[in-house]
Amino acid sequence: MAERNLYLTNLPVEEALGLFTKALEPYRKTDTETVEVIHSLGRVTAEAVYALKNSPLYDSAAMDGVAVVSARTKGAGESAPLTLRQGEDFIPVDTGDPVRPPYDAVIMAEDIQDAGEGAILIRAAAAPWQDIRPVGEDIVQGEMILPGGHKIRPMDVGVLLSGGITAIEARRRPEVAIIPTGTEMIEPGDEIREDSIIESNSRMLEGLVAQGGGVPVRFAPVPDEYDLIKGRLMEAAQRYDMVLICAGTSAGREDYTVHALRELGEVAVHGVAVKPGKPVILAVVSGKPVVGVPGYPVSAFLAYDNFAAPVLEAMTGLRKTSAPVVKAALTRRLVSSLKHREYVRVKVGRIGERLVASPLARGAGAAMSLVRADGFCIIGQDVEGLEAGSEVDVALYRGLDELEGALVSIGSHDLILDVVADLTPRRFPGINVSSTHVGSMGGLLALKSGEAHIAPTHLLDGETGEYNIPAIKELFAGRQMALIKGVGRIQGIMVAKGNPLGVSGIGDLPRCRYVNRQRGAGTRLLLDYRLKAEGIESSAIAGYEREAATHMAVAAAVASGSADAGLGVLSAAKAMELDFVPVGNEEYDFALPAEYLELEQVKAFIQILKSGEFRDKLEELGGYSAERCGEVILVGG
C-alpha cells in the first residue's frame, strides 16, 4: 500500500488562526488604487476623504419664490402691504438658484401676491438670510466626508460628488485563486462516469469570496498529480493575493497538497480541532496566504469561514457584520467529543416564548444541512455533549424576523412537505415552513416537549387499525390536541424497474436485500405490523438493520442497486423511476396542540393544504388522495 501520512495536528481555531496570522505578518501590506466615485459603491476608502468643494456651491434659494434685499422689505405688514418691483427690489428664484448681493433673503412663493407688471405685494418683512441655504451649509470645503476604512454606500457616493470629489483612493480588491483538485472531479453538465464527483465546492467558495469583497479567480480542476498540483499552487501564489486549494488536504494516499506546500513555502498549520473540517492547511507561499480547504462541503464552508474569511477581511478592510447570536433550546441531545469544537447546523423557530434549535444532519458531507440551516450551534471543545432542552447559543445566518414567521414542523417526512414549504411563503410573505425529519414518534415527542408547532405523523394503531388519533390520545392524555388532516397515501414496496425479483408483497421480502427506515418512523412500524401479521421474524429480512432517513433515501438505495426492496410512498418510487408494489393506504396527518390553531403560521398552513394549487401538485406527484386535506379534528382534552 502507498504510504499514508496519518498525523494531523489538532489545534484550536484561535490558536491556528494566530499561527497563520503570525506567518503572514512579514508580508502585510495594503494595496490601493484610484477608483471613480461613480463606480465606488461597496469599495473601502484607503484614507480619509476631504471635500474639495462647498455644497451648496453658493448662497442659494431654499424655496421657490423671490430673492429680495431684506433692508428694503422693512415695514411690510399684514395691514401695510409693500410693493416690490422685479429687477429693482426682487428677482424670482427657484429652489437651488444662487442668491447674490445685494439680495440677501428669500420670500417663498406662497407669501407673495402678484401685483401685475412685474410687481409683487408682500405682507411681512424679510429677515436677513431667511430661506437662504448658505454656501457650504451641507458640505464645507476641507471638511472630512468619509474616514479611511469606510465602506462606500449609495448616500456616500452622492455626497462625495457634491463635495467635488470625482475619484478616491480605495483598497484594491484582493484577487483570490480557487483551485479545485481531484482526478474524479467533473464540471457541472459534464457526462457522469462511474466514479465522478461533480465539482461544486469551488463554486461555493467563489460566492463566499465575492460576498467578502474579493475577486474570485477559479481554476479548472487539477488532477491528483503531485507536479500538476505543485505547479498550479506556485503559479497562483505568485499571481494572486490569496489561494484556496480544495481537497487533498488530509493525509490520504493522494493528499499531495501539504507536501507541495511544504516544498513551496511554509506550512503554519495542518489540522485543527474542528468538526467538521479537521484537515485544514494554513500556509504561506510567496508571501501569500494559502488555505487548504477540505473536500467535504460543510468542512470547506467552515474552513473558509474560520480561516480564509478573517484573512480576506484584513485585506479588504470590510468587517463582516457579526451574525446575530440567539439563545435557543436544543430539541435533541447532542453528543460531542473533547477532541474538537463542533459546529452543528440547526433549524431555529419560535415556539411560544422561546426559540428552539433542531439539529440537522451532522456529517461533513451534508451540504443540504448548510442550505436548510438557520444557523450554527457551536459546541465548545470543553463540552462533551448537550442534553435535550438545554439552552445553547446559535449564530444565525438568517435574520431573526424570518425565523419569527416559521411554522416549526418536526416529524415524519413526506414529499408534500417540500411542496407546502414552497407554496407557503409565496402566498403568505413572511411565513415559512421549517421542517426537520425524525419520524412520526419523534415528532410527537418533540410536540410534547414544546419543540415544534406541528408533527406530521402516520402512526397505525395495531389494535384498532386507526391512524394517528389513538397515538395522540395516549401521548397527550388530558390535553386538548388537534389533528389537521393531511393526505391519504399509498405505501408499498419499491423495487427496481421491471421488478426483477418478482416481488409481490411482504411475504417476498425474506429473499430480498432490504433497506429499512429508522426507528420511530411510521413506515418502519407499518413494516413491523405487516411482518407480524404474516408471521415473519425481522431477523429473516437481510438489511432490516440498514437504515435510511427518508422515503427518498430508501428509493435512492434501491435505485442504486445496493438494495432490492424498501418500503415507501408511491411519489418517492415515481421520483426515482422505480416499480412499486402497493401494500396499503395510510393517513399522513399533522398533530398539534389545539391552541396553535390560532397562530398565523398554522392558519396559513391550513389554507395552503386546502388550496387548488396544492391539490394540483399532489396530482402531479401521484399516489395521494386529498378528500379531507386541511380538515381540523379536535382530539382529547
Place this chain on the structure above:
Amino acid sequence: MAERNLYLTNLPVEEALGLFTKALEPYRKTDTETVEVIHSLGRVTAEAVYALKNSPLYDSAAMDGVAVVSARTKGAGESAPLTLRQGEDFIPVDTGDPVRPPYDAVIMAEDIQDAGEGAILIRAAAAPWQDIRPVGEDIVQGEMILPGGHKIRPMDVGVLLSGGITAIEARRRPEVAIIPTGTEMIEPGDEIREDSIIESNSRMLEGLVAQGGGVPVRFAPVPDEYDLIKGRLMEAAQRYDMVLICAGTSAGREDYTVHALRELGEVAVHGVAVKPGKPVILAVVSGKPVVGVPGYPVSAFLAYDNFAAPVLEAMTGLRKTSAPVVKAALTRRLVSSLKHREYVRVKVGRIGERLVASPLARGAGAAMSLVRADGFCIIGQDVEGLEAGSEVDVALYRGLDELEGALVSIGSHDLILDVVADLTPRRFPGINVSSTHVGSMGGLLALKSGEAHIAPTHLLDGETGEYNIPAIKELFAGRQMALIKGVGRIQGIMVAKGNPLGVSGIGDLPRCRYVNRQRGAGTRLLLDYRLKAEGIESSAIAGYEREAATHMAVAAAVASGSADAGLGVLSAAKAMELDFVPVGNEEYDFALPAEYLELEQVKAFIQILKSGEFRDKLEELGGYSAERCGEVILVGG
C-alpha cells in the same frame, strides 16, 4: 411671473403607497429568465428547484481506508486478527471513492495494519454499511433543493451543482431608468459655472437600485424643457421596468414633471405627508411605475426608500432585511408638525445602560446628515414634538455592534475631531468616534444629562481668564469630572485673501459684514468677551445675528464674499485659503465624568491624541499646539 402650481396633496405614506400599488395592479407580472447556476449568486429562484441527481452519486467511502465485504470480516477481534487480501477481500479506497458490491463496508486507514504482499490485518469485524456514505445521503434526486422566491447564497450554488442542476429559472432583474433633470446640472468633474449644481442624486439612486437587486440605467441630465422631459420619460417607461425621475417634482415654475406625467399616463399621487420629501410623484406610464423623486438629497433618499424600494422589492422578490429598531433617549427636544411624519437623522451611541440618539441637521438638503447618521428617528404625524430625554424608536442602518464601540462626543467643533475620527477605527478596530456639534456649552449640558461620553469644549472664564475648568466645576459641582487636554489653538478673524478691508483686530469689526457662530459656541463667547473688553456693543456689528454652526461654515461664508469677517480657527482659514488676523490663543479640551476614563473608547481616544500620527496631522493643519495633548486632569469631586 410664470404660473405656479402650488397645490400638492398631503397623503400619509401608507395611503400614498396603497394608491400607487393599486394603480400598478393591472400591470403586475413576474418575468423570469434562465440563469446558469455558476452565475446565480444573489438571484431569486422563480420556482422550486428539485434535484436531478443524487449526491453522492453512488455509495461511497466516507473515510480513507479499505472497502471490504462485511461478511468476510466476521470473527476478527483484538486477540484474533484477521488477514484480508487485496482484490479478494478488500480494495483500497480514498474518501469519496465508489464502493460497489460485493463490497459493503469501509474500514478506515487507522484501523488496518499492513501485512505485506497486498495483505492487511484487521482487529475488528466490519458492520454492513459502516463508513459508507449511501447514494443520495446528502441530496436525493427529486428532493426540493430550494423553494421558489429564494435568494441564492454561496452554499446554495454548491448544492444545486451537486444535485445535477446547471441552470435555474430566476426572476429577471428589473432595469430601472434614472433620469436627472435640471438645466443647471453639471456632471462630476465638469467645469463649475456660477449657477452650477453637481448632479449627484442620480448616482445615489444608482447605488440604491443596485443594492436592491435592480439594474440601474442612468440617463444624462435633461434640461428643464417640457418636451425634452416628456420625451425622455416616454422613452424610459417604454423601455425599462421602472423609472425614477429626479427633481422638478414640486410645483414651481419649472417643475414640469407632473404635467408631463399627467399627459403620458396616470398620476396616482402628488405630494405626501413626509418631511423631508413632500413633493413626491407616483405615476404609471405604459404600465410602468414612475417615481418623481424630489431634488433635495435627503428627500430623494426618503422618496426612494418609502416608494421606489417597495415596488422594486415586489419585482425582484428580494425582501429588504428590516433595519433593526432600537429604543434610544433623545438628546434634544424635537418639534415637529401635525402636517407630516418626519424622519430625523440621528447619531446613536451607548452611554452607560442606555442608547442615546442625537439629532443631526434636519434640512432636506443636509446630505451629510445621511452620511453621518446611524439611523432615523421617525416622528409620527400625530406627534407635535418630543422632549429631550424621551424614549424614541430609531430605525438603524448600521449594526448595533458598531454603535456599541462608539465614543459619543457632543460639543464644540474643531477639524481635529475629524482627524481623530479617521485615525481611531484604523488603529482600534471596533471603536469609532461619533461626534455632534452643538457648541461648548451645549456639549457640557449633554454630558450632564448623560447623553455623551465626552464634551469638546473651549470656554473662557471671563474673570480668571482660565479655560474650561471653571465652567466644569460650576456645572458639575460635587461630581468627580476629568479633563483630557486637547490642543492649544489660535483664534482669529478670517477675512478674504489680501485682507481687502484692512482688518487688524476686533475694533475693525463694526465696519465689516460679520458672520457669527451660534449661541453657546465658545467662539461666540470669545467674541462677546473681546467686544466687551473693547467697549463695543454687539448691535454695532452688522451680521452679529447671522449664525453659522462651525468654523468651516464661517470660513465658507467669508470665502463666498457674503460676509467680510468671522471669528474662527487658523486651520479653517487655511482650508479655505483665507487671510487670518490672530486674536488670541485658547484651549480646546475634552470634559468627561471621571468614571468614563475606564471605557475602552476613552482609552483609545487618549492614545490617539498622544500618537505621533495625530501630531503630524496637527502640524499639517496648522495653528495648533499640542504640548499637553492627551494629559488627564481630575476636576472637582
